[in-house]
Amino acid sequence: MASLIRKLEQFVRLSPTDHAILSRATSERVRHFGARVDIVREGEKPRDIHLILSGWACRYKQFEDGRRQVVSFFLPGDICDMNVFILREMDHSIGTITPVSVVDLSREFFDHVAAGHPRIVTAFWWETLVNAAIQREWTMSLGQRTALERIAHLLCEIWLRLRLAGLTRGESCDFPLTQADLADATGLSKVHVNRTLQELRAAGLIVLNGKTLAVPDLDRLMRAGLFNPNYLHMEHEGRQLDAETIEAAAG
Known part of the structure; x- marks a missing residue:
């Protein structure tokens, strides 16, 4: 729940009542899934x-x-598919990478929020718009960035998203993605992903140790990936970022 509220408050300053509603909703209907299975x-x-x-x-x-x-x-x-209620059937799948805990948010919850909690609604709209911006950036990567730029850009994005959610530790963060996952996300072969990661390591841009990623110099990695953080919209009035994050994101 803390990660959700921290993220939403990048966009809108939520009231104590808003916090309470989100806390209550995210403590109910929790399900747990193992790694590498489908949620839907x-x-x-x-x-x-x-x-x-x-x-x-x-x-x-x-x-x-x-x-x-x-x-x-x-x-x-992260919230999966904010407007999925309008679909008759899913046109994609959602699968786990690690063991995952999921809250199922009902249509009634969103109806209740829409009826009396406009700041939560606004935050959810910002969340939807940022997700669309991320999708556009991924399309740009697939169409125009080189292999090294694609991987560097994706690592920058994941790093900043984790940092904004309070899930980094100094230079390090959990990184459970396999080379096959990175290949499936970037349109590259596993061999090409392996070679590209070796290039990034050799240049001192990343350190991968087991399931941990370290980024010694975020600014250099951002330049390597042609990464402009504007699409994450971290500068909005509601954001709750520390000065170090803002400075690093600005490059």
Whole structure:
């Protein structure tokens, strides 16, 4: 819950009542999933909106022959498919990467929020718009960035999203993505991803140790990935960022 509120307050300053409503909603209807399983599959009828409480997940599309495209990663505090209620069936799948705890948010919860809590509604709209901006940036990466730029850009984005949610430790953060995950997200082969990660390591831009990522110099990594953080809209009036984060994001 803390990650969700911290993220929403990048956009809007929420009241104590807003905090209480979100806290209550995110303490009910919690489900737990293991790693590498589907939370919801393409073709199923959507019933609830999923909030990631803990763990990492992804949105993906897959062909019958097994080829898969990851189109977004979900981190703690992320809401999957804010407007999914209007769909008759899912046109994509949401799968876990690590063990994940999920809250199922009902249509009634959103109706209640819409009726009397405009600041939460505004924060949710900002969340939706930022997700759309992230999707545009991923399209730009697939169409125009080189392999090294794609990987560097994705690492910058994940790092900043985790940092904004309070989930980094100094230069380090958890990083459970495999090279296959990175390949599926960037349109590269696993061999090409491996080679690119080696280049980033050799240049001193990243340190990967098991499932931990360290970014010794975020500014250099941002330049390598042609990364402009403007699409994350971290400068909005409601943001709750420390000075170090703002300075690093600004480059």
